[in-house]
Amino acid sequence: MRLSRIQLTDFRSYSDLRIDLPPGMTTLLGANGAGKTNIVEAIRYLGTLSSHRVSTDASLVRAGESRGSVMGIVEKAGRSLAIEITIVIGGSNSARLNRAPVRPREIAGILRTVVFSPEDIDLVKGEPGGRRRFLDDLCVTLSPVLAGDLADYERVVRQRGALLKALRGKGSETSALEIWDEKLATLGARILRARIEAIRALVPYVSAAYADIDHTGTACSLRYGSSVEVEAAFDSGQARGIEEALLEALAREGPRERERGVCLVGPHRDDVVLSIGDLPARGYASHGESWSAALALRLGTYSLLTATGGPDSGKDGEPVLILDDVFAELDGHRRAALAERASTAQQVVVTAAVKADVPAALGGSVFMVDGGKVTIDG
Numbered sequence: 001m002r003l004s005r006i007q008l009t010d011f012r013s014y015s016d017l018r019i020d021l022p023p024g025m026t027t028l029l030g031a032n033g034a035g036k037t038n039i040v041e042a043i044r045y046l047g048t049l050s051s052h053r054v055s056t057d058a059s060l061v062r063a064g065e066s067r068g069s070v071m072g073i074v075e076k077a078g079r080s081l082a083i084e085i086t087i088v089i090g091g092s093n094s095a096r097l098n099r100a101p102v103r104p105r106e107i108a109g110i111l112r113t114v115v116f117s118p119e120d121i122d123l124v125k126g127e128p129g130g131r132r133r134f135l136d137d138l139c140v141t142l143s144p145v146l147a148g149d150l151a152d153y154e155r156v157v158r159q160r161g162a163l164l165k166a167l168r169g170k171g172s173e174t175s176a177l178e179i180w181d182e183k184l185a186t187l188g189a190r191i192l193r194a195r196i197e198a199i200r201a202l203v204p205y206v207s208a209a210y211a212d213i214d215h216t217g218t219a220c221s222l223r224y225g226s227s228v229e230v231e232a233a234f235d236s237g238q239a240r241g242i243e244e245a246l247l248e249a250l251a252r253e254g255p256r257e258r259e260r261g262v263c264l265v266g267p268h269r270d271d272v273v274l275s276i277g278d279l280p281a282r283g284y285a286s287h288g289e290s291w292s293a294a295l296a297l298r299l300g301t302y303s304l305l306t307a308t309g310g311p312d313s314g315k316d317g318e319p320v321l322i323l324d325d326v327f328a329e330l331d332g333h334r335r336a337a338l339a340e341r342a343s344t345a346q347q348v349v350v351t352a353a354v355k356a357d358v359p360a361a362l363g364g365s366v367f368m369v370d371g372g373k374v375t376i377d378g
Helices: 036-048 118-125 128-142 146-167 175-213 231-236 241-260 287-307 332-342
Strands: 002-011 014-020 024-029 067-076 079-088 094-097 100-102 113-116 220-225 271-276 320-324 347-352 365-370 373-376
Touching: 002 036, 014 036, 024 036, 036 067, 036 079, 036 113, 036 128, 036 320, 036 347, 113 287, 118 128, 118 287, 128 146, 128 175, 128 271, 128 287, 146 175, 146 241, 175 220, 175 231, 175 241, 175 287, 175 332, 220 287, 231 241, 271 287, 287 332, 320 332
Parallel strands: 024 347, 024 365, 113 320, 320 347
Antiparallel strands: 002 014, 002 067, 067 079, 079 094, 094 100, 220 271, 365 373
């Protein structure tokens, strides 16, 4: 898989930009605020239909405009696919595949990317919401149809939460909640099943990546931490096992939910539990261990997506590896480990403020980013 072109129209700071990307390594050099990360964000958005920086699409459109678009050409399985997404402020986004109109969900996952950025330290040190987003992004990449379930689930949680607030102080009245309980359980079961499958597939790759990065012999592990005991239901293989577990938990927690006016049960309350040795990484890992764990999560994801990239996997299954201003944040040992892995990838896009931040061994093409313009260096 390779992204051979990225074209932006009224996206972030760019009114009109086209970059033809060569195979292998591409470095985008420019001062902070020059617009490097805006290009990275556009590439990721094209693959996932979501930003790793903001939660809403409106801020992706250039100031003063009502819409913006991202177009890319993806070389995949011997074919050239032109995918485009148009972001409309206050309206519905639209998409095209090889110029034919399609639903946006139909282009999700055509381009696979893995982005490693300085903010990824929060995957280890931060709140559960960031880890949930990380896992959901992985699930959507593995199975793009899950994007619809996640969007529908968020709407159900909002509607059910509003109803719970309205029912506060009204005793045991529950009939109005039943339809929302059923919807939450149905959608929540699909999401939980996808998350557990993804975590179990990811574990060996993250463990191996951490062992390569950290030479102390300490192991890194992760597991899914659910607000409802669903692992047994998942392992049983029963079609409705997880759904029934959610419904039972909703019934059990109903009085507390109505008292507080919030949804206390479901995937939106869960976490990814990351451990270094026998201790939880959050709160106990050193700064170096935290960086090693964050790097292992991303490199493990890269290896998993490469292994599941298609019927033949191999090089055609590799996602595009994007390293956004991370080399300057890492010590020498971790820089070398990341550079070694990047040197074997089919396509890598690196951003940096200065050339010295990028290991010389990576080589490749260099583009200068300045004042909304991108020019090839030399």
